[in-house]
Amino acid sequence: MKIEDYKNTLSIHRVPIASLRSEFDSSHFPFETTADLEKLANEMIGQRRAERAMEFGLSVEQDDYNLFVVGPSGTGRKTYTLDSVKKIAKKREVPNDWCYVFNFDNPDRPFVLTLPAGSGQQFQRKIETLLIDIEREFRSTFSSEEYEKRKQGIIDEFRDQTEDLWEAAEDFANEHSFNLERTPTGLNSYPLYNGKPLERKKFEQLSDEVKERIAASEKLVDGKIRETLHQIRKLEEQLEKNLEQFMRESAATSIESLFQPLREAYKDYPKILDYLEAYFHDVVVHFSLFLASEEDDQNNIMSALIGSKEQHFHRYTVNLLVNHKSQKGAPVIYETNPTYNNLFGKIEYRGSLGSWVTDFSYIKPGALQLANGGYLILQATELLEQPYVWSLLKRALQTGTAQIENLFEDRGMVPTSGIKPEPIPLNIKIIIIGSYYLYDLLSAVDDDFHKLFKVKVEFDTVMDRNQENCYKMAMFVKNYAEQEGLLPFHRSAVAKIVDYSSRLVEEQSKLSTRFHEITKLLVESSYWAKKEEAAVVDSSHIEQAISEQINRTNHASEQIREMIQKGSIMVDTEGFRVGQINGLAVLGTRDSVFGIPTKITAQTFAGKSGIMNIDREASLSGQIHNKGLMILTGFLSGEFAKNRPIPLSASITFEQTYSTIDGDSASSTELYVLLSSLAEVPINQGIAVTGSVNQWGEIQPIGGVNEKIEGFFHICRERGLTGGQGVIIPKQNVANLMLDQEVIDAVNLGEFHIWAISHIAEGIELLTGVEAGNIRDESGQYRAGSIFARVEDRFNMMYEAAKANNQ
Known part of the structure; x- marks a missing residue:
C-alpha cells in the first residue's frame, strides 16, 4: 500500500475529536446555581417503568399482589420504595388494634380480639378498671351486715336441723334405756338402769338375760347414732353447697352492674361478649382470691405451687399486642433485621420452680403483626440469610394468618410450659427489595414465588440523556446538597456531573441511575470547594474530585x-x-x-x-x-x-x-x-x-x-x-x-x-500498512501482494508440503 493510500486509510477510520466525548453545554441550564432551582418532587429520575409498576402494585387490592423491587444497589430503589409506600399509606384507613386475652376454657390457647384503631387501649383500661372495681365490690359485699345476716341465717338453719336430729337420737336412746352425751371431745353413750346410769360393777351383777337386753338396746342405739351422724354429714355438705352458692350468687349480684355497661359498649363484637361472659363466670368462681390479703397469700403454701394472687390476676388483664392509637394512615414497617422473632413475634418466658412458664401476657408482636393492614418492607439478602423465615413468610401469605409461636420450644435445655395463641388474620402487602440475582434465583427454585409476588418493580441502571433528565439531575444535586449541607453547585459543575454520569455507563446518549456514585462526587467536590473558601462548587472542583478519587484507588494500575x-x-x-x-x-x-x-x-x-x-x-x-x-x-x-x-x-x-x-x-x-x-x-x-x-x-x-x-x-x-x-x-x-x-x-x-x-x-x-485484499477477483484470486493473498500463498505452501510428506 502506498504511503498516500495508507494515510488516507488512517484518516478515513480516525474517530473525530467531537466523538471522543459528549460534553453537556451548561448554557442549556436555565439557572446560575442549584440554589436557584426548585426542589425535586418525590419521583425517580429516568425510572418511568419502575414508577408505573410501583403505583400498580401498591394500589391493587387483590391478594398475592406483593412486590419485589429489583435492581442494582445505588439506584435509589430503597429510598423511592419507602417514599412511595409512605405516600400511599397516608391515604389508607388506620387498621384495627389487636389484643390477646386469656382463654378461660383452654388457657394454652389464648384468644385474639380486634377493635377499631385506638379502641384497644380503651378496652385494656376498661378491663383493668373492671378488675379493681370487682375487688372493691367483693370486699364491700362480703363484709356487709346484710351478707353476714343472710349467711348466718343459712348456718342457723343448718344448726336447727342438726339439733333436731340429735334430739331425735336422744329420744330414741332414752326409749331404749340409754343416755347420749355430746362433749367437745366427742359423743358418749351409756345404759340406764332404773333411770340411773349403770355402773360397771352393778352391770356385772346383772343376770345374763338383762345383760343381753342391754346389749341389744346398745346395738340399736349405735345404729341410730350412725344414722344421725350420716344425716348430719349430708347436712354439712349441703350447708357448704348452700354457702358456696350463696356466696357466688352474692358475688354475681354484686358485680353484675359492672359488666352491663361493657356488654352494652361492645354489643357489636360477639367475640368480646363471649370473653366478658367467660370473664364474669371465672371471677364469680374464684371470688375468694379477691378477698385474700397479701399476708394470707404469703403464708399460703399452695401459692408457691399455683401462683400468687397477682400472678392469678394476670388472666383478667388484656395484652394489647398492636396499638394504632397514634397511627396516621396505614402502618409502614421497614424491618432491617428480619429474624424469626423480629418478623413473626415471640413468646417470652419466666422462671418458676426450675422450669420456664408463660401465658398470654408474654406474647410480643413482630413486624408482621405491627404492619398488618399496611405495608412491610424487607431486604431480600437479609431475609434469605435467616433460617426458616422465607418458608414461614410464604406460609403466612398463603394461609392469610400470622401465627406467633416458639419455633424452637422443643430444643430447650430447661422444660417449658408452652402456649399456642390464636392466629391473627393477615391483610398485608409485602415489598421485598433485592438484586437481579436473587430475583432470578427465587424464580428458578421456588414455585410459589411468582404466585405470591406478582408485581416486579424493576429499576434500570441507565436512562436517556435528554434535556428533561439532565434538568432533573440538576434538581437532584440541589436536593442532596441541601440535605447534606453542601455548597450550591454552579451550572458548569452540574454539566460536568452529567458528563461523569455518562462516563459511568460508558454511553454518550445515556445517564447513570446509580446515584450513590453521584453523591460521592458531590460530597468530595463540595469539600474541595470549601477548602478553597469558594462560595459555590464549579467545574474545576468536580474535576479535582474525580482526580482525587482516581488517585486514591489507582495503586494497582500504577x-x-x-x-x-x-x-x-x-x-x-x-x-x-x-x-x-x-x-x-x-x-x-x-x-x-x-x-x-x-x-x-x-x-x-x-x-x-x-x-x-x-x-x-x-x-x-x-x-x-x-x-x-x-x-x-x-x-x-x-x-x-x-x-x-x-x-x-x-x-x-x-x-x-x-x-x-x-x-x-x-x-x-x-x-x-x-x-x-x-x-x-x-x-x-x-x-x-x-x-x-x-x-x-x-x-x-x-x-x-x-x-x-x-x-x-x-x-x-x-x-x-x-x-x-x-x-x-x-x-x-x-x-x-x-x-x-x-x-x-x-x-x-x-x-x-x-x-x-x-x-x-x-x-x-x-x-x-499493507492492503488487506480480502475481495477475490473474477478468477477467485486475491490481489497479489495483499495480506489475504500472502496468507493463501502460505496455506498453499503448507498444503503442498503436506501432500509431499504423505506421498
Missing part, C-alpha cells in the same frame, strides 16, 4: 504500569513485529477498574493440529475466550479452505499472564496476529487493538472501551508519545466513548489516535 516501564512486563509501543500485537484488557480491584496492554503472540507452522490456545492448555482460559478462538478457526476455514483443507498448526498466547483469561474482546486481536504470522507481515507495535470478531470477519463491540484506551495511552505517554500511536476499536463503540480530557488533548495535537473499524480487513491495513 504498579502494573511501573512494571511495564521497567520491562518486567514486556510491552512494545514502537516498531514492527511479525506475529506480535498489543491487545487490551480490563482489570479491576474492589474499587477501581483500569485497562492495560497485553502482548499477544502467535506462531504458525505446517501441520494438522489446528490453532492451539496455550492458555487453554494451561487451564488459564475461560469458556468465552475459548469460543473466540474457535471463531477464528471458522473464519480462516471459511475464507481460505473452500476448496481444500488447511494444513495449519498454530500456537497463540497472552504473554506474561498468570491468571484466568476470559471474554472475547481480544478475538479480533488474535486474528490479526495470526494473519501477521501467516502472511509474515509485521504489525505496528504502537497500535493496540480491542474488539471481538465473528466468522464473517465483522468486528463486534466490547466493554470497557474507555479504560482500555486510557490504559494504553498512559503507557505510551510515559514512554513518550511518537504521534503514530493509537488504539483500534469497533465502530459500534464510538457511542461509548467518554474519554479523559488528557487523551482528547493528545488526539487533538496529533500525538495519539483513535480509529474505529467494522471489518477485520480494515484493521489489518491499519496495523500493517
Whole structure:
C-alpha cells in the first residue's frame, strides 16, 4: 500500500475529536446555581417503568399482589420504595388494634380480639378498671351486715336441723334405756338402769338375760347414732353447697352492674361478649382470691405451687399486642433485621420452680403483626440469610394468618410450659427489595414465588440523556446538597456531573441511575470547594474530585504500569513485529477498574493440529475466550479452505499472564496476529487493538472501551508519545466513548489516535500498512501482494508440503 493510500486509510477510520466525548453545554441550564432551582418532587429520575409498576402494585387490592423491587444497589430503589409506600399509606384507613386475652376454657390457647384503631387501649383500661372495681365490690359485699345476716341465717338453719336430729337420737336412746352425751371431745353413750346410769360393777351383777337386753338396746342405739351422724354429714355438705352458692350468687349480684355497661359498649363484637361472659363466670368462681390479703397469700403454701394472687390476676388483664392509637394512615414497617422473632413475634418466658412458664401476657408482636393492614418492607439478602423465615413468610401469605409461636420450644435445655395463641388474620402487602440475582434465583427454585409476588418493580441502571433528565439531575444535586449541607453547585459543575454520569455507563446518549456514585462526587467536590473558601462548587472542583478519587484507588494500575516501564512486563509501543500485537484488557480491584496492554503472540507452522490456545492448555482460559478462538478457526476455514483443507498448526498466547483469561474482546486481536504470522507481515507495535470478531470477519463491540484506551495511552505517554500511536476499536463503540480530557488533548495535537473499524480487513491495513485484499477477483484470486493473498500463498505452501510428506 502506498504511503498516500495508507494515510488516507488512517484518516478515513480516525474517530473525530467531537466523538471522543459528549460534553453537556451548561448554557442549556436555565439557572446560575442549584440554589436557584426548585426542589425535586418525590419521583425517580429516568425510572418511568419502575414508577408505573410501583403505583400498580401498591394500589391493587387483590391478594398475592406483593412486590419485589429489583435492581442494582445505588439506584435509589430503597429510598423511592419507602417514599412511595409512605405516600400511599397516608391515604389508607388506620387498621384495627389487636389484643390477646386469656382463654378461660383452654388457657394454652389464648384468644385474639380486634377493635377499631385506638379502641384497644380503651378496652385494656376498661378491663383493668373492671378488675379493681370487682375487688372493691367483693370486699364491700362480703363484709356487709346484710351478707353476714343472710349467711348466718343459712348456718342457723343448718344448726336447727342438726339439733333436731340429735334430739331425735336422744329420744330414741332414752326409749331404749340409754343416755347420749355430746362433749367437745366427742359423743358418749351409756345404759340406764332404773333411770340411773349403770355402773360397771352393778352391770356385772346383772343376770345374763338383762345383760343381753342391754346389749341389744346398745346395738340399736349405735345404729341410730350412725344414722344421725350420716344425716348430719349430708347436712354439712349441703350447708357448704348452700354457702358456696350463696356466696357466688352474692358475688354475681354484686358485680353484675359492672359488666352491663361493657356488654352494652361492645354489643357489636360477639367475640368480646363471649370473653366478658367467660370473664364474669371465672371471677364469680374464684371470688375468694379477691378477698385474700397479701399476708394470707404469703403464708399460703399452695401459692408457691399455683401462683400468687397477682400472678392469678394476670388472666383478667388484656395484652394489647398492636396499638394504632397514634397511627396516621396505614402502618409502614421497614424491618432491617428480619429474624424469626423480629418478623413473626415471640413468646417470652419466666422462671418458676426450675422450669420456664408463660401465658398470654408474654406474647410480643413482630413486624408482621405491627404492619398488618399496611405495608412491610424487607431486604431480600437479609431475609434469605435467616433460617426458616422465607418458608414461614410464604406460609403466612398463603394461609392469610400470622401465627406467633416458639419455633424452637422443643430444643430447650430447661422444660417449658408452652402456649399456642390464636392466629391473627393477615391483610398485608409485602415489598421485598433485592438484586437481579436473587430475583432470578427465587424464580428458578421456588414455585410459589411468582404466585405470591406478582408485581416486579424493576429499576434500570441507565436512562436517556435528554434535556428533561439532565434538568432533573440538576434538581437532584440541589436536593442532596441541601440535605447534606453542601455548597450550591454552579451550572458548569452540574454539566460536568452529567458528563461523569455518562462516563459511568460508558454511553454518550445515556445517564447513570446509580446515584450513590453521584453523591460521592458531590460530597468530595463540595469539600474541595470549601477548602478553597469558594462560595459555590464549579467545574474545576468536580474535576479535582474525580482526580482525587482516581488517585486514591489507582495503586494497582500504577504498579502494573511501573512494571511495564521497567520491562518486567514486556510491552512494545514502537516498531514492527511479525506475529506480535498489543491487545487490551480490563482489570479491576474492589474499587477501581483500569485497562492495560497485553502482548499477544502467535506462531504458525505446517501441520494438522489446528490453532492451539496455550492458555487453554494451561487451564488459564475461560469458556468465552475459548469460543473466540474457535471463531477464528471458522473464519480462516471459511475464507481460505473452500476448496481444500488447511494444513495449519498454530500456537497463540497472552504473554506474561498468570491468571484466568476470559471474554472475547481480544478475538479480533488474535486474528490479526495470526494473519501477521501467516502472511509474515509485521504489525505496528504502537497500535493496540480491542474488539471481538465473528466468522464473517465483522468486528463486534466490547466493554470497557474507555479504560482500555486510557490504559494504553498512559503507557505510551510515559514512554513518550511518537504521534503514530493509537488504539483500534469497533465502530459500534464510538457511542461509548467518554474519554479523559488528557487523551482528547493528545488526539487533538496529533500525538495519539483513535480509529474505529467494522471489518477485520480494515484493521489489518491499519496495523500493517499493507492492503488487506480480502475481495477475490473474477478468477477467485486475491490481489497479489495483499495480506489475504500472502496468507493463501502460505496455506498453499503448507498444503503442498503436506501432500509431499504423505506421498
